[in-house]
Amino acid sequence: MSSTAIETAGLVKTFGDNRAVDGIDLTVPAGTVYGVLGPNGAGKTTAVKMLATLLRPDGGEAHVFGHDVVREADAVRSRVSLTGQYASVDEDLTGLENLILLGRLTGHSKQAARGRAGQLLEAFGLTEAAARQVKNYSGGMRRRIDIAASILNTPDLLFLDEPTTGLDPRSRNQVWDIVRAVVGHGTTVLLTTQYLDEADQLAARIAVIDRGKVIAEGTKGELKASVGAGSVHVRLREAAQREEAARLLGAVLDAQVQLEPDPVALTARVGADGSGGADGVSGANGVSGADGGPGDTGAAAQASRALAELARAGITVDNFALGQPSLDEVFLALTGTDAAHQPPTNPATGSNDVKEEATA
Ligand SMILES: Nc1ncnc2c1ncn2[C@@H]1O[C@H](COP(=O)(O)OP(=O)(O)OP(=O)(O)O)[C@@H](O)[C@H]1O
Numbered sequence: 001m002s003s004t005a006i007e008t009a010g011l012v013k014t015f016g017d018n019r020a021v022d023g024i025d026l027t028v029p030a031g032t033v034y035g036v037l038g039p040n041g042a043g044k045t046t047a048v049k050m051l052a053t054l055l056r057p058d059g060g061e062a063h064v065f066g067h068d069v070v071r072e073a074d075a076v077r078s079r080v081s082l083t084g085q086y087a088s089v090d091e092d093l094t095g096l097e098n099l100i101l102l103g104r105l106t107g108h109s110k111q112a113a114r115g116r117a118g119q120l121l122e123a124f125g126l127t128e129a130a131a132r133q134v135k136n137y138s139g140g141m142r143r144r145i146d147i148a149a150s151i152l153n154t155p156d157l158l159f160l161d162e163p164t165t166g167l168d169p170r171s172r173n174q175v176w177d178i179v180r181a182v183v184g185h186g187t188t189v190l191l192t193t194q195y196l197d198e199a200d201q202l203a204a205r206i207a208v209i210d211r212g213k214v215i216a217e218g219t220k221g222e223l224k225a226s227v228g229a230g231s232v233h234v235r236l237r238e239a240a241q242r243e244e245a246a247r248l249l250g251a252v253l254d255a256q257v258q259l260e261p262d263p264v265a266l267t268a269r270v271g272a273d274g275s276g277g278a279d280g281v282s283g284a285n286g287v288s289g290a291d292g293g294p295g296d297t298g299a300a301a302q303a304s305r306a307l308a309e310l311a312r313a314g315i316t317v318d319n320f321a322l323g324q325p326s327l328d329e330v331f332l333a334l335t336g337t338d339a340a341h342q343p344p345t346n347p348a349t350g351s352n353d354v355k356e357e358a359t360a
């Protein structure tokens with residue numbers, strides 16, 4: 001198998017004068033989860049549809065496992081599966097019937113289809129709902145049956161277009177576990193999401209897209225490092241000690257210290273190595289922790305040195321927090337806009353009313 005699952009160069013899709021996908025270059029390594037992160041209307045679904053051969057590009061090229069998505073669409077289709085943003089199973093059939101039907105349609109014997117359906121329903125926690133019509137499923141069950149349908153025949157590449165939008169935290173976690181399991185079995189997953197924490201949880205590499213363009217690409221650590229490593233928030237017992245504390249923190253951390261409006265509070269960047277910006281990816285930054293949690297030795301070590309220094313100087317710290325930059329902060333730094341509050345590109349049509357468009 002090729003070690004590159006997806007390769008695009010200058011991929012373009014226009015709708016009238018709207019360049020929904022405006023020259024996207026992507027390289028997705030096989031066997032991993034690749035996150036495509038962007039706000040409403042960024043062009044995620046449009047890009048996925050081109051890669052899944054459902055929409056014909058207007059410019060550029062895309063290859064899936066080495067096959068051109070236009071000239072070798074059949075070869076691409078035989079390797080991929082798509083779980084759309086809008087569910088595609090038959091509402092009037094039960095979960096079990098849907099999966100059996102799909103199995104039969106894709107060439108399984110009656111017995112094999114039934115067996116695989118039962119296996120998937122079990123794995124997705126849907127055994128109890130197996131005999132219920134899908135139209136009576138909850139949103140979370142619906143998402144799960146949809147993903148089950150898309151992996152009935154284990155694809156080499158699975159497109160998951162916003163698989164957890166609208167799900168409660170428990171259902172989201174279930175879907176995340178499913179995604180991890182799917183990748184564990186060797187499938188490459190291209191996942192689109194508007195949720196920064198979702199990309200952070202699942203994806204090895206992330207492309208941030210905005211208005212049809214890739215505005216950043218890299219591992220989570222690289223993206224985080226591009227906006228700085230993290231910050232230490234300190235609250236002191238005595239406002240009178242703040243000047244001295246700021247001086248010490250600045251010296252120990254070799255960083256800019258900010259005095260907060262609260263007269264006992266100050267904030268300092270940690271992990272900043274003086275070089276700043278995207279080049280600041282270094283061991284000392286320690287931003288590459290897989291869970292983004294506080295087990296971040298570089299920043300934590302620096303922060304605890306700073307605290308020790310304050311204690312030695314007789315400065316009492318009431319409260320202390322070590323924060324890592326979130327992907328939200330990354331997005332903010334990259335676009336200058338808060339992802340969550342970005343207006344849709346085309347408020348007139350509303351990007352969620354997208355109709356399926358068949359390619360010839
Ligand atoms: N079939 C279509 N006809 C006309 N415009 C379209 C069509 N499909 C998408 N668009 C437009 O292309 C742009 C990108 O839409 P797309 O659905 O790819 O965004 P998205 O990133 O998937 O957004 P969301 O997070 O809301 O699903 C939007 O401005 C949308 O209105």
Ligand SMILES: [Mg+2]
Binds near residue numbers: 044045046161162
């Ligand atoms: Mg979409």
